[in-house]
Amino acid sequence: MQVSEIDEFKLINRLSNLVKSNSSKIELGIGDDGAVINNQNDQQTIITTDMLIEGTHFLKDKVSPFQLGYKSLAVNISDIVAMGGRPTYLTISLGLPKSTTVKYIEDIYNGINNLAQEYKISVIGGDTTSSPNDLIININLLGEVPKGEYISRSNAQVGDSILVTGNLGASKAGLEILLSANYQKLKEEYPYLINKHLEPQPRLSEMQLVKKQFNITSMNDISDGLASELHEITSASKVGALIYEEMIPISHSTKELAQNLNKSTLDYALFGGEDYELLFTTPASQSQKVKEKIETELDTQISIIGEITTLDKGINLIKEDGKVKVKKQGYNHF
Amino acid sequence: MQVSEIDEFKLINRLSNLVKSNSSKIELGIGDDGAVINNQNDQQTIITTDMLIEGTHFLKDKVSPFQLGYKSLAVNISDIVAMGGRPTYLTISLGLPKSTTVKYIEDIYNGINNLAQEYKISVIGGDTTSSPNDLIININLLGEVPKGEYISRSNAQVGDSILVTGNLGASKAGLEILLSANYQKLKEEYPYLINKHLEPQPRLSEMQLVKKQFNITSMNDISDGLASELHEITSASKVGALIYEEMIPISHSTKELAQNLNKSTLDYALFGGEDYELLFTTPASQSQKVKEKIETELDTQISIIGEITTLDKGINLIKEDGKVKVKKQGYNHF
Numbered sequence: 001m002q003v004s005e006i007d008e009f010k011l012i013n014r015l016s017n018l019v020k021s022n023s024s025k026i027e028l029g030i031g032d033d034g035a036v037i038n039n040q041n042d043q044q045t046i047i048t049t050d051m052l053i054e055g056t057h058f059l060k061d062k063v064s065p066f067q068l069g070y071k072s073l074a075v076n077i078s079d080i081v082a083m084g085g086r087p088t089y090l091t092i093s094l095g096l097p098k099s100t101t102v103k104y105i106e107d108i109y110n111g112i113n114n115l116a117q118e119y120k121i122s123v124i125g126g127d128t129t130s131s132p133n134d135l136i137i138n139i140n141l142l143g144e145v146p147k148g149e150y151i152s153r154s155n156a157q158v159g160d161s162i163l164v165t166g167n168l169g170a171s172k173a174g175l176e177i178l179l180s181a182n183y184q185k186l187k188e189e190y191p192y193l194i195n196k197h198l199e200p201q202p203r204l205s206e207m208q209l210v211k212k213q214f215n216i217t218s219m220n221d222i223s224d225g226l227a228s229e230l231h232e233i234t235s236a237s238k239v240g241a242l243i244y245e246e247m248i249p250i251s252h253s254t255k256e257l258a259q260n261l262n263k264s265t266l267d268y269a270l271f272g273g274e275d276y277e278l279l280f281t282t283p284a285s286q287s288q289k290v291k292e293k294i295e296t297e298l299d300t301q302i303s304i305i306g307e308i309t310t311l312d313k314g315i316n317l318i319k320e321d322g323k324v325k326v327k328k329q330g331y332n333h334f
Numbered sequence: 335m336q337v338s339e340i341d342e343f344k345l346i347n348r349l350s351n352l353v354k355s356n357s358s359k360i361e362l363g364i365g366d367d368g369a370v371i372n373n374q375n376d377q378q379t380i381i382t383t384d385m386l387i388e389g390t391h392f393l394k395d396k397v398s399p400f401q402l403g404y405k406s407l408a409v410n411i412s413d414i415v416a417m418g419g420r421p422t423y424l425t426i427s428l429g430l431p432k433s434t435t436v437k438y439i440e441d442i443y444n445g446i447n448n449l450a451q452e453y454k455i456s457v458i459g460g461d462t463t464s465s466p467n468d469l470i471i472n473i474n475l476l477g478e479v480p481k482g483e484y485i486s487r488s489n490a491q492v493g494d495s496i497l498v499t500g501n502l503g504a505s506k507a508g509l510e511i512l513l514s515a516n517y518q519k520l521k522e523e524y525p526y527l528i529n530k531h532l533e534p535q536p537r538l539s540e541m542q543l544v545k546k547q548f549n550i551t552s553m554n555d556i557s558d559g560l561a562s563e564l565h566e567i568t569s570a571s572k573v574g575a576l577i578y579e580e581m582i583p584i585s586h587s588t589k590e591l592a593q594n595l596n597k598s599t600l601d602y603a604l605f606g607g608e609d610y611e612l613l614f615t616t617p618a619s620q621s622q623k624v625k626e627k628i629e630t631e632l633d634t635q636i637s638i639i640g641e642i643t644t645l646d647k648g649i650n651l652i653k654e655d656g657k658v659k660v661k662k663q664g665y666n667h668f
Binding site for chain 2: 053125140
């Protein structure tokens with residue numbers, strides 16, 4: 001059945017049956033003009049929004065609708081996590097070409113709902129409408145954080161260590177596979193890279209654990225590439241940074257693929273983007289403890305990749321063959 | 335300058351300079367991964383979202399970017415108002431074709447900001463991205479309402495009067511002008527109709543006044559047409575409704591235009607949609623007082639158009655030439 005064949009109200013009804021509420025604080029959910037939430041007294045609300053558009057953010061034939069829904073929420077969760085918050089409520093706006101099947105839309109919702117359940121997020125509303133050309137998904141996500149406990153990007157201090165979760169560049173490598181003429185073969189060969197690109201795992205547990213026990217002075221999620229996020233932190237904190245090429249975590253598959261395609265692994269890690277790993281700073285005296293704590297308790301790799309320097313130094317990368325300035329370049333949508 | 339010629343960060347910076355904060359409760363606004371808001375203890379949060387897509391919701395050559403921004407927010411404010419809430423914070427997602435000029439985007443923001451200032455709403459974040467074909471605007475709006483004081487659509491009682499603010503069908507008449515071959519001439523002749531379609535005025539003051547002094551049992555904003563909204567209220571409240579053709583408020587211009595185009599004025603009012611007037615119910619004993627109060631204090635026309643009946647009666651319209659069932663038909667996006 002195509003979306004043009006179903007009554008809009010019936011569609012909304014079908015879609016709302018796909019989602020479940022995770023909260024007793026919802027006074028009124030889907031089905032009215034808006035949703036009503038009972039706030040807790042000592043919590044602050046966080047809001048983030050991200051729009052995915054066919055042709056710009058994804059190619060419909062290279063991603064399943066489930067993955068599309070999953071990723072559209074994952075990128076928003078990652079933003080809330082990078083603020084030190086817990087994701088809570090979301091709304092979904094869908095722009096749908098007339099030829100979209102109801103099954104396809106339901107699968108998008110299933111992808112969203114699957115991740116929402118895992119992170120105990122409630123879907124509380126949305127808007128579905130017709131789109132003349134491209135499929136569009138916009139998610140707006142709320143989060144909460146105890147009063148005054150959010151983590152901004154503007155408090156990194158000279159001497160702090162710079163850390164990242166997981167490894168970098170794998171998502172870019174996955175994207176290269178999707179765009180490659182050799183797609184089918186490479187996809188089978190490197191499932192990890194495809195997965196990192198299509199189903200990134202937001203680092204909620206990691207953030208919660210480090211925040212609870214350590215002084216985290218700044219945090220960003222790596223959506224636009226390490227270089228770009230590092231520039232955001234140093235610019236907001238009015239500091240510089242020094243990072244070491246040999247310390248940047250890059251997976252074996254990423255290195256192998258880059259080599260196969262004759263591309264620079266370092267470029268993938270610095271400028272590739274969409275890794276949705278966490279980049280954060282903590283006093284140097286704590287960095288080793290942070291690393292051990294997370295690696296022991298969550299089995300998540302943590303890398304200390306450098307340190308915060310004074311503003312006048314800018315951002316420098318110590319390469320194996322010398323020192324270079326790190327350009328701000330990241331993924332630019334335009 | 336086209337959007338493809340400007341650095342994304344510079345664009346965001348320019349855009350954030352266009353908006354102003356209206357609240358001391360914003361702990362952290364535009365410029366980080368998310369925004370942080372201090373909640374009040376005794377308030378509930380309301381969330382609503384609406385997506386406007388070129389070709390589906392508007393034609394770029396018939397609407398100014400200012401009007402586009404204005405309307406994209408107006409439709410969301412109207413949703414918050416219909417819940418009995420006060421709009422507070424908004425995020426904006428923009429999908430922009432590469433050829434979009436920065437001026438055009440700034441004018442969209444100006445349109446949003448103009449209305450935001452009028453309603454004391456703060457713009458707290460957003461997402462701008464490239465769109466391969468169509469211009470897309472998605473606004474997510476939060477609102478607040480004192481605990482337990484929101485107005486749903488599900489509490490209309492048998493015997494209640496049915497009221498509407500303003501007049502109906504004018505927005506549809508305005509749309510017909512935009513789509514007409516005679517566009518230039520009709521536009522000059524009927525500025526009121528064009529204005530009702532492109533710059534609807536959400537009824538915040540009216541809602542606040544009636545809510546303060548009277549028992550409002552249900553409320554919807556008329557986005558999909560009177561028939562559709564009435565069906566939503568009766569279905570949610572498990573009641574029926576009886577309305578009178580002669581009581582439905584229709585402006586002189588709307589009647590004249592419909593006659594010129596050989597269309598049914600009643601169809602405009604029942605099924606036209608996008609009026610963004612309020613439809614609400616109140617005990618019959620109060621309806622005349624509600625009408626007088628709003629007309630005296632705010633100079634806004636209020637019409638008592640019928641009454642709530644039992645569920646088994648359905649929705650009936652008393653026409654001048656007899657009684658008919660009112661179909662659920664409204665604007666269907668697909």
